[in-house]
Amino acid sequence: MIQIDDTLVSLDLLEGRFICDLGQCKGECCVEGDSGAPLEDEEVAELEKVLPVIWEDLSPEAQAIIEEQGVAYVDNDGDLVTSIVDGKNCVFTCYEADGTCSCAIERAFRAGKTNYYKPVSCHLYPVRVANYATYRAVNYDRWAVCKAAEILGKKEGVPVYRFLKTPLIRKFGEEWYKELEKVAAEWEQQK
Secondary structure, three states: OEEEOOEEEOOHHHHOEOOOOHHHHOOHHHOOOOOOOEOOOOHHHHHHHHHHHHHHHOOHHHHHHHHHHOOEEEOOOOOEEEOEEOOOEEOOEEEOOOOOEEEHHHHHHHOOOOOOOOOHHHHHOOEEEEEOOOOEEEEEOOOHHHHHHHHHHHHHOOEHHHHOHHHHHHHHOHHHHHHHHHHHHHHHHHO
């Protein structure tokens, strides 16, 4: 583990290799799992704000869930997460013609319809952040659905932290990321 400010960063972020391979996994991370994507409290308001922009892109089932329980709920672990459909699909999941999952919020962002990209936990994936009383743990969450991303990342030699530069800066800031890069360079020299 590496400590940067109030974070403990797993060495897996430096040693693991990763490049999302959407053509292979088809966005399975938006579908599989025990509950929705983790949310920060302030993100609920952002999700509600973007709803009118993306409403027509959502499935009728997702619309019904949102009307019934809202964009988020507290799961069995006590975590605030995005609402899900049929115990699996995030309510913001859309399907492309080839069966690939995409995020309705991200699509709206890329089309210039909103300034909100998507929940930071989705942007950060496969990194997960766990909050504790005095620190935050930053871990690489290895999952079978991302095996193709690990293979591609290894082939291209891209460490997890480098692939996730933009979302890590979004979450922790530019200075934090520069410190992570410095530590990563020192780590490589020690090998």
